[in-house]
Amino acid sequence: MPTPPPAGPPAPTRDRILDATADLFRRHGYTGTGMKQVVTAAQAPFGSLYHHFPGGKEALGVEVIGRSGEMYRQLFDVILGGAPDYVTGVGDFFLGAAELLRATDYEDACPIATVALEIASTSEPMREACDVVVESWIATGVEYAGRAGIAPEPARALTIRLICLLEGAFLLCRVAKRTEAMEICAASAMADARAVLADART
Amino acid sequence: MPTPPPAGPPAPTRDRILDATADLFRRHGYTGTGMKQVVTAAQAPFGSLYHHFPGGKEALGVEVIGRSGEMYRQLFDVILGGAPDYVTGVGDFFLGAAELLRATDYEDACPIATVALEIASTSEPMREACDVVVESWIATGVEYAGRAGIAPEPARALTIRLICLLEGAFLLCRVAKRTEAMEICAASAMADARAVLADART
DNA sequence: GGTCGACTAGAGTGATCGATCTAGCGAGGA
DNA sequence: TCCTCGCTAGATCGATCACTCTAGTCGACC
Numbered sequence: 001m002p003t004p005p006p007a008g009p010p011a012p013t014r015d016r017i018l019d020a021t022a023d024l025f026r027r028h029g030y031t032g033t034g035m036k037q038v039v040t041a042a043q044a045p046f047g048s049l050y051h052h053f054p055g056g057k058e059a060l061g062v063e064v065i066g067r068s069g070e071m072y073r074q075l076f077d078v079i080l081g082g083a084p085d086y087v088t089g090v091g092d093f094f095l096g097a098a099e100l101l102r103a104t105d106y107e108d109a110c111p112i113a114t115v116a117l118e119i120a121s122t123s124e125p126m127r128e129a130c131d132v133v134v135e136s137w138i139a140t141g142v143e144y145a146g147r148a149g150i151a152p153e154p155a156r157a158l159t160i161r162l163i164c165l166l167e168g169a170f171l172l173c174r175v176a177k178r179t180e181a182m183e184i185c186a187a188s189a190m191a192d193a194r195a196v197l198a199d200a201r202t
Numbered sequence: 203m204p205t206p207p208p209a210g211p212p213a214p215t216r217d218r219i220l221d222a223t224a225d226l227f228r229r230h231g232y233t234g235t236g237m238k239q240v241v242t243a244a245q246a247p248f249g250s251l252y253h254h255f256p257g258g259k260e261a262l263g264v265e266v267i268g269r270s271g272e273m274y275r276q277l278f279d280v281i282l283g284g285a286p287d288y289v290t291g292v293g294d295f296f297l298g299a300a301e302l303l304r305a306t307d308y309e310d311a312c313p314i315a316t317v318a319l320e321i322a323s324t325s326e327p328m329r330e331a332c333d334v335v336v337e338s339w340i341a342t343g344v345e346y347a348g349r350a351g352i353a354p355e356p357a358r359a360l361t362i363r364l365i366c367l368l369e370g371a372f373l374l375c376r377v378a379k380r381t382e383a384m385e386i387c388a389a390s391a392m393a394d395a396r397a398v399l400a401d402a403r404t
Numbered sequence: 405g406g407t408c409g410a411c412t413a414g415a416g417t418g419a420t421c422g423a424t425c426t427a428g429c430g431a432g433g434a
Numbered sequence: 435t436c437c438t439c440g441c442t443a444g445a446t447c448g449a450t451c452a453c454t455c456t457a458g459t460c461g462a463c464c
Contacts, residue, residue, distance in 0.1 A: 032233040254411090
């Protein structure tokens with residue numbers, strides 16, 4: 001879905017640009033990332049950038065948000081799908097996030113949060129792209145909660161609480177350069193999921 | 203504490219610059235806010251900016267973070283101190299945040315989150331300023347939880363959970379332009395506080 | 405009343421921003 | 435063999451970036 005050209009083999013340059021931009025966005029945000037930095041990091045010529053993204057920086061941003069969001073959503077699938085049960089999967093996700101923070105010196109966190117806050121009041125197309133991503137995360141969370149036996153309505157509220165906890169913990173951990181908040185939220189998230197699950201069984 | 207000059211009456215220009223910058227930071231972030239925008243919004247001459255903030259944009263940023271963080275911390279005092287009980291105060295804070303979001307078309311939210319994520323991997327002085335602010339929020343939260351009868355250790359964990367929920371809800375609400383997440387988190391926050399309080403009484 | 409420093413005021417600095425331009429490369433079809 | 439066209443390649447555009455500079459204003463203190 002992300003490639004406007006009709007067919008043909010995927011252009012590696014285009015993908016390199018998207019990957020490099022996603023990486024820079026996570027670390028420096030949208031306005032903090034220059035197009036020159038992008039082509040340098042992607043090892044791509046400047047002309048290729050505007051050939052593949054004629055809509056300029058904003059169009060590139062919209063696509064990067066969608067792509068990064070989808071990759072993160074797939075991480076939900078991998079971890080929640082691979083866990084022995086729902087509650088364990090939820091805990092694994094938070095603890096995995098803590099591990100990632102430590103491993104990257106608190107640089108890599110949520111792929112869209114930094115950009116989302118920056119552009120929420122500035123770029124409507126990018127805000128909408130973020131909204132779509134978050135809703136896809138919620139939908140995936142609801143699906144796994146549903147498989148565990150939780151009805152759609154409480155599943156949505158639970159999933160939103162979990163995402164809020166995760167995003168907030170990302171913020172606190174990056175600011176403090178410690179994973180204390182993430183570990184506290186991991187325990188809270190598991191307890192919440194466990195409680196909703198127990199409630200669903202009555 | 204914020205004024206380096208030894209004494210004298212407070213300069214309104216300096217305060218106007220700080221207020222205008224805080225406002226712009228909330229909406230557009232750090233890199234998204236230009237010094238020219240600042241002086242325009244503050245109705246201050248360009249020369250005054252660098253007279254009052256010889257350290258440039260980063261020094262201005264550090265001071266704005268500290269100032270905005272302290273103002274928000276005082277809001278904790280006002281709401282938690284004015285509520286009939288701790289749990290109600292917690293709920294009031296979240297619902298007040300939801301009201302603020304709606305009233306400002308989802309522009310005004312956490313005064314430091316946008317900047318914090320942007321500069322966490324870029325500017326160490328600003329990251330540290332954010333860290334100090336968050337710790338001050340936690341300390342205030344712990345204090346009010348303590349007055350309600352909660353021991354310091356569970357109080358800290360509870361407060362961190364509440365701040366994470368709040369920050370995450372700010373993100374989701376700004377992205378979705380809806381307060382659903384904040385309302386869900388408000389209920390969750392109250393339930394969490396109530397449970398910890400009940401546990402403390404046994 | 406004169407002096408001095410705090411502050412105002414804005415033109416101007418080089419650097420970098422996002423974006424555009426033309427030129428050339430190289431593989432597939434006529 | 436030549437032509438076409440997706441793509442590479444980078445020089446270059448005006449605008450804007452954070453910041454510096456000098457000149458001028460104003461009020462407090464001697």
